Amino acid sequence: MRVILADVNAQSQAQRLASLMQAEWPEFWDDLELVVRTFGDVGLPLDASDLEVWQLCQAEDFVLLTDNRNHDSPDSLEATIRRLNTSDSLPVFTISDLERFGSDRDFSGLVVDRFYEFLLRLDELRGTGRLYLP
């Protein structure tokens, strides 16, 4: 089973993405044994720090979907990645353009395909930090 952990600010996106992924490629979804989990599902508090989130994802092999935008604060997700990322670390994923994801069918299809591609290549993408979809 591969857990996609929806960040607090990305739950709706994660649900929409999961629905599209299951609708478009149900056999791939089943083959990869994908499930979406929220912070509550995995015991993370809603005010968890980026460090806590990162460490749990790495320890449990969860794939994080986040819309976190802060990159220049000392304890931001980016700072955590810069500090702790190793060649074994799982990447985190962000949809590059939420507006288009909600309104442009071709774009959301590309996001679906790209996410599947990255999940298939997950081991070779370890250590890449944050990856944008598509």
Place this chain on the structure above:
Amino acid sequence: MPVPIEIIDRGRGPQLSTTRITVLDLVPYFQQGCSHAEIARSIPTLSCAEAAVAEAYYRAHREEFDERDRRAREWRERQILEQRRRLSPPPATREESRRRLRQLFEAHRERKSAGHSG
């Protein structure tokens, strides 16, 4: 007694005390004029009261947050360009994308079945 909702900074920029959502995360919603109910629908763990506290803080520091938002967008664009240099760019069309994904899955299944039989 309800938990007080405040803006605090734990090293991630100003954020709500009751959740890890930062004011910067919500700036696009405020700029688009979304109501608190619309924001809460889009982010189900966020209450209207929390959205209101974040928006009041944004309004009081609007210039600063609009500038932070502009920098965050620029930074994201740079990161995406950098990603396209490091990894193969995404296919230009959905048709091409679907074809490529199917090939990747076929290869994945072959590896999987070879692993099982070997």
